[in-house]
Amino acid sequence: MYKITSEDKDLQKMVNKDRASLATTFSKNFEIQEKTLDLISKSIRHADFNRFDSNKIIWNVAGYVNILSYDLKVVVKNLVLAKEEWEKRYFVRQLALLAYEGMNDLLELLGKTFRRTRSTLSNHEKFIDELNTNVSRLNTFKSTREHSLKKIRNVSIAHRDRSSIEQLNVIYDITWSEGISIGTEFDQILNPIGGFLQNVINKSVVEFEELKTRNK
Template sequence: MYKITSEDRELQKMVNRDRASLAATFSKNFEVQEKTLNLISKSIQHADFNRFDSNKIIWNVSGYVNILSYDLKVVGKNLVLAKEEWEKRYFVRQLALLAYEGMNDLLELLGKIFRRTISMLSNHEKLIDELNTNVSRLNTFKSSREHSLKKIRNVSIAHRDRSSIEQLNVIYDITWSEGIEIATEFDQILNPIGGFLQSVINKSVVEFDELKNGSK
């Protein structure tokens, strides 16, 4: 029935031992994400109201990354702390949907318009190099994970197959440890993107003429 590997069993032992500590760590991360998203939300609204178009583009991408990161942490918490086998696979399915949509959206959001915007900043060659590094990580993740993520997404969560046995075959074949591995990989991609975007924001608030002219 359920595919349970030796890695799953070892992981379960670790989670059982450290459950309280893991839950506390997730809660602390949620607090940071809430504060960050509150700041981003206000900044996007401010840029929109004052028609700071270049800054809005950058803040919007930053907002998307932080929403995605927050959702990933919420799914990750529930995935790690899940006790029942179906529950574990439900959250792996949610993860597959989140990662599949997120990686493709980010590749578009970090594309032509974003590149053109940051090219107006000083020392933009360095920024473009850093952007290329982050995009390369995304593409590597997509190349290695797209097939399995798409299958889970299409058959069992976003576009459910009308054949119940096809759904069950996919669900039973999911392993808990692989789900956590995917969540960790994706988080390790999002974190550097977030740091990169912060450095872009720091330069943009100083250099863009639209901000020097004041706000309404």
């Protein structure tokens, strides 16, 4: 019924051995995400109140990335620590929904408006190169994973095929280890984007004219 590979079995042994330490690591990561989102939320509201439009665009993208990253960590935690086969596949399905919609939204959010906002910063060619590198990673992930993510998303979680057999065929074909691999890949894409956005924010605080005018 369920597709269980040798990789799944090996991974299960590792998780069973390190379950407590894994749970602790996830909890520490959640604390960091909470603090980061609190800061971002306050910064977006501050930019909105003062009509710092360019600054708000950058903070908004940073907020989206951090919400996505936090959600991803929550899903992956539950996926990694799940014990029942159906439970594992449920969280892979949630992961497919999250990754599919997140990768497409990010490609739009990092598009023309964001690029135009950053073009006023000094040394913006360096930022463009870094942005292009991150977008390239996203596109590679999309080209590699989009078909399988879309199938899982459309048939078994976002829209749900009305044929229960079609749903079950997709669900039973999901492998736990592959789901964890997808989550790890996506996390490794989001983390550098977060670092890149932090660098842009640091630069914008010093150089955006709207902030200079306000601070005079």
